[in-house]
Amino acid sequence: MNRLQQLFQKQQKDLLSIYYTAGYPNLGDTLKIAETLEQNGANFLEIGFPYSDPVADGPVIQASSKQALDGGMTLHLLFEQLKDLRQKVTIPILLMGYVNVVLQYGVEEFCKKCREVGVDGCIIPDLPMYEYEELYQPVFEKYELSNIFLVTPQTSEERIRKIDALSNAFIYLVSSSATTGSNLALSTQSSDYFKRIADMELKNPFMIGFGISDKATYDSANKYASGAIIGSAFVKNLKQDDLEGSIKEFMVQFSV
Amino acid sequence: MNYFVDERGYYGDFGGAYIPEMLYPNVEELRQQYQRIIDDEQFKKEFKALLKDYVGRPSPLYLAKRLSEKYGANIFLKREDLNHTGAHKINNTIGQILLAEKLGKKRIIAETGAGQHGVATATVCALRGLECVVYMGEVDIKRQAPNVARMKMLGAKVVAATSGSKTLKDATNEAMRDWINNPVDTHYIIGSVVGPHPYPDMVAQFQSIISFETKKQLKEQTGNELPDYVLACVGGGSNAMGMFYHFIDDQSVRLIAVEAAGRGVDSGFSAATTTLGKEGVLHGSRSILMQTEDGQVVEPHSVSAGLDYPGIGPQHAHLFKTGRGKYVSITDDESLNAGLLLTQYEGIIPAIESAHALAYLEKMEFKGGENVVVCLSGRGDKDMETYMKYFNL
Ligand SMILES: Cc1ncc(COP(=O)(O)O)c(C=O)c1O
Numbered sequence: 119m120n121r122l123q124q125l126f127q128k129q130q131k132d133l134l135s136i137y138y139t140a141g142y143p144n145l146g147d148t149l150k151i152a153e154t155l156e157q158n159g160a161n162f163l164e165i166g167f168p169y170s171d172p173v174a175d176g177p178v179i180q181a182s183s184k185q186a187l188d189g190g191m192t193l194h195l196l197f198e199q200l201k202d203l204r205q206k207v208t209i210p211i212l213l214m215g216y217v218n219v220v221l222q223y224g225v226e227e228f229c230k231k232c233r234e235v236g237v238d239g240c241i242i243p244d245l246p247m248y249e250y251e252e253l254y255q256p257v258f259e260k261y262e263l264s265n266i267f268l269v270t271p272q273t274s275e276e277r278i279r280k281i282d283a284l285s286n287a288f289i290y291l292v293s294s295s296a297t298t299g300s301n302l303a304l305s306t307q308s309s310d311y312f313k314r315i316a317d318m319e320l321k322n323p324f325m326i327g328f329g330i331s332d333k334a335t336y337d338s339a340n341k342y343a344s345g346a347i348i349g350s351a352f353v354k355n356l357k358q359d360d361l362e363g364s365i366k367e368f369m370v371q372f373s374v
Numbered sequence: 375m376n377y378f379v380d381e382r383g384y385y386g387d388f389g390g391a392y393i394p395e396m397l398y399p400n401v402e403e404l405r406q407q408y409q410r411i412i413d414d415e416q417f418k419k420e421f422k423a424l425l426k427d428y429v430g431r432p433s434p435l436y437l438a439k440r441l442s443e444k445y446g447a448n449i450f451l452k453r454e455d456l457n458h459t460g461a462h463k464i465n466n467t468i469g470q471i472l473l474a475e476k477l478g479k480k481r482i483i484a485e486t487g488a489g490q491h492g493v494a495t496a497t498v499c500a501l502r503g504l505e506c507v508v509y510m511g512e513v514d515i516k517r518q519a520p521n522v523a524r525m526k527m528l529g530a531k532v533v534a535a536t537s538g539s540k541t542l543k544d545a546t547n548e549a550m551r552d553w554i555n556n557p558v559d560t561h562y563i564i565g566s567v568v569g570p571h572p573y574p575d576m577v578a579q580f581q582s583i584i585s586f587e588t589k590k591q592l593k594e595q596t597g598n599e600l601p602d603y604v605l606a607c608v609g610g611g612s613n614a615m616g617m618f619y620h621f622i623d624d625q626s627v628r629l630i631a632v633e634a635a636g637r638g639v640d641s642g643f644s645a646a647t648t649t650l651g652k653e654g655v656l657h658g659s660r661s662i663l664m665q666t667e668d669g670q671v672v673e674p675h676s677v678s679a680g681l682d683y684p685g686i687g688p689q690h691a692h693l694f695k696t697g698r699g700k701y702v703s704i705t706d707d708e709s710l711n712a713g714l715l716l717t718q719y720e721g722i723i724p725a726i727e728s729a730h731a732l733a734y735l736e737k738m739e740f741k742g743g744e745n746v747v748v749c750l751s752g753r754g755d756k757d758m759e760t761y762m763k764y765f766n767l
Contacts, residue, residue: 219670245392268396
């Protein structure tokens with residue numbers, strides 16, 4: 119069992135996960151941000167490896183990705199930066215990025231490296247389900263990585279069941295059909311959707327992400343899910359000249 | 375060997391639908407419906423009628439006499455430049471707007487580079503009274519002011535893509551993001567044989583009218599429906615796919631696809647995808663694209679905005695990899711000179727994209743008497759400023 123699976127075995131309520139882009143705001147900040155987030159209450163993390171054409175992302179993550187790439191971030195460098203990850207960080211870590219970057223690195227090599235540095239799973243939003251099943255799943259299993267699938271309000275029940283069968287950690291519920299960072303208050307429509315999923319009694323717990331930006335949206339997501347994932351709001355708040363301070367300041371609202 | 379799409383949306387190793395879950399329902403709806411709609415008799419009738427009465431089809435197949443003498447072969451030009459709005463792009467937008475209506479969509483989005491596809495989309499939206507939003511790179515908006523004005527006059531909203539390199543690939547990203555955010559009422563009209571399955575197949579089918587007509591016209595004019603060569607330029611590859619479509623299974627017909635070498639394939643300013651690219655995923659399909667070792671998409675360069683794209687459609691990747699098609703490239707200079715040559719030999723000012731295909735004639739060796747068809751994908755009106763600067767006109 120990887121760290122992520124262990125976490126969900128222990129706790130299925132009030133989880134907080136933070137997404138950030140590797141290499142932003144400074145190329146060398148990747149590990150420092152992870153450490154600071156753990157110290158300030160994050161339960162697990164998603165580290166984004168940047169891609170030049172991130173179609174599922176809104177302006178904030180597009181900009182952070184571009185800045186990271188311009189600064190010299192690559193997947194090779196990211197694994198280099200994560201070499202000492204497990205000496206400094208104990209919470210589960212996911213890598214998140216687009217399929218082309220993984221393809222060029224090599225699927226087997228990528229998974230092997232993830233395992234080596236202590237990464238627990240991946241979110242690859244543009245990896246088709248059939249391709250995961252045929253080509254990726256055996257490799258993911260070999261290296262004990264969890265693949266996280268997204269579900270949207272438009273995803274059919276049949277497809278959600280299939281995703282549930284293929285998942286072994288949690289399912290990522292996209293709050294509304296939107297790119298990341300869209301400033302949507304969670305509506306009654308979205309609570310109907312969360313309830314519908316909760317009523318399906320899936321074998322996997324689910325986390326809600328996209329549009330979660332503060333304590334209020336975090337709390338409303340928590341009513342239905344095991345927790346929530348915050349990305350753009352966190353990234354937007356990072357300050358280059360006061361990295362730790364800005365992280366603390368953002369995280370304090372979630373501490374009880 | 376099968377050169378057409380299989381049930382799973384692949385051409386050999388290429389194609390598929392590499393899209394985030396947020397796009398899955400839209401693309402899946404299209405995948406389930408497109409062939410049924412295209413094969414519907416009523417749809418076929420409407421499509422044919424509009425191509426004839428509105429676009430002005432069939433486009434002529436013209437035997438270019440003086441050019442033929444110069445090269446020592448029978449050079450036929452398939453005159454897509456004579457279509458309404460001045461390029462082959464309208465064949466696809468007519469097909470897709472009818473399809474969007476059948477799907478009950480109320481709002482149309484599109485990406486554009488040079489503005490030709492944007493104009494062709496804005497045109498059919500005006501024709502059918504649908505809302506139209508066109509994404510265009512901020513850099514291209516500055517380069518292509520007349521087409522921006524045409525789109526606006528046609529009632530479209532032109533939105534600047536300010537992300538990334540601010541050109542065609544970024545406009546495509548923005549259009550995809552729009553579609554993610556508007557999953558129910560919107561249809562995305564992609565302008566070339568790129569994107570997730572079923573787009574490459576659907577666009578190829580709409581453009582296949584080019585080779586369908588060519589076969590008939592050649593038969594009438596020469597007694598033989600099969601030429602020795604067909605040539606077309608490749609940006610994403612839609613006019614080339616249309617030109618190749620009905621000849622692909624006739625092995626005696628040699629298919630030549632001409633990419634843009636820009637300032638030269640080794641100059642760092644090129645769009646010669648099959649030479650410089652590697653297999654990967656861009657805009658929802660597995661194909662060949664120009665990228666760094668890390669899998670970051672590289673910004674291409676070509677004097678012709680329509681060929682300024684870092685990838686090619688998956689069917690082209692398959693034709694290239696299997697050797698069925700020959701993929702070559704032509705530089706900025708060679709294409710501009712070929713544009714001038716056609717103008718002075720035949721009185722036709724071609725789009726600089728199409729001039730790339732014409733320029734390759736210079737590099738071919740003919741025994742004499744071969745029949746060669748070149749797809750003249752568009753007219754050069756939009757390129758006058760570039761021609762003027764280059765030739766000091
Ligand atoms: C006249 C003309 N030819 C060719 C192209 C390239 O597109 P494709 O490769 O899809 O035919 C364009 C694109 O704008 C064009 O305007």
